[in-house]
């Protein structure tokens with residue numbers, strides 16, 4: 326999924342650090358899970374705890390991490406004869422979805438031209454509205470278990486970025502239609518690894534969650550800069566909650582005061598990392614950060630060493646290139662992704 330800081334390109338690098346330091350480990354906590362790409366990858370080897378402040382991230386995790394395997398939809402099959410709801414929605418003609426009452430079409434009424442915005446075409450917005458309303462009805466009638474419900478919500482969320490008319494994030498929509506937005510929205514059939522363990526997904530402030538859980542490996546991938554995540558992904562949050570929020574402004578933001586992260590402010594980030602590490606009851610700690618982030622490497626070293634065993638501290642640099650435009654000149658910057666390891670006495 327397109328998501329700021331998605332680590333799907335860094336999985337092998339993280340695995341190398343894990344394998345070098347944590348041969349004795351059996352549990353892995355992805356405390357800032359985002360797209361759940363790291364948790365999904367490590368699920369094949371470890372019992373996983375995953376977590377994020379964003380509810381749509383929780384749904385992605387809940388559908389593929391806490392779920393032990395792909396659901397079978399037995400009740401839905403016996404009640405309505407639908408054994409594969411993903412295929413059911415994906416193969417349905419849009420004309421058949423027109424029966425959905427106007428007042429139930431939150432996406433079409435707010436994120437599509439019918440509602441004065443261009444995040445999605447009217448047709449794709451209706452397909453999302455139809456699937457979301459139907460899934461809530463099925464749940465209300467008892468046709469879906471929680472595992473099945475969250476699997477379907479995750480399948481919807483994964484499908485939306487493929488047809489969204491945005492350049493990267495939902496901070497704004499494009500004023501003309503991007504080619505991807507003309508494709509038909511479909512739910513994604515997500516694979517689920519069955520690792521035979523008791524995996525658990527959470528939707529909490531990571532620092533507070535670490536007061537409750539303990540384990541072996543703690544992977545920490547906080548935001549690097551002052552851009553809060555929710556305003557950049559508000560459409561996905563609404564798809565997950567489907568809570569008909571009061572939207573604001575041209576871009577249609579939902580309220581997000583309660584989901585602000587103190588890792589996104591230069592003023593609070595150091596004490597945020599300090600509290601998180603203080604609470605951590607994990608032996609192996611791996612922090613992902615970026616040389617362009619709002620915390621300096623010196624600050625990170627000081628904080629990590631104050632909670633861990635200083636002689637075990639190690640930094641791994643993973644170079645990548647990025648092109649930035651500044652003062653009309655195109656300037657080539659070399660930034661580095663870092664993986665920073667320390668062992669903690671627990």
Ligand SMILES: C[S@@+](CC[C@H](N)C(=O)[O-])C[C@H]1O[C@@H](n2cnc3c(N)ncnc32)[C@H](O)[C@@H]1O
Nearest residue numbers: 330331332357358359360377378530531546586
């Ligand atoms: C860099 S992204 C993680 C990306 C993720 N590793 C991936 O591969 O998709 C940072 C994540 O931290 C989450 N976050 C920020 N502050 C948080 C907090 N205090 N507790 C839990 N999650 C938080 C954000 O919502 C965002 O999803």
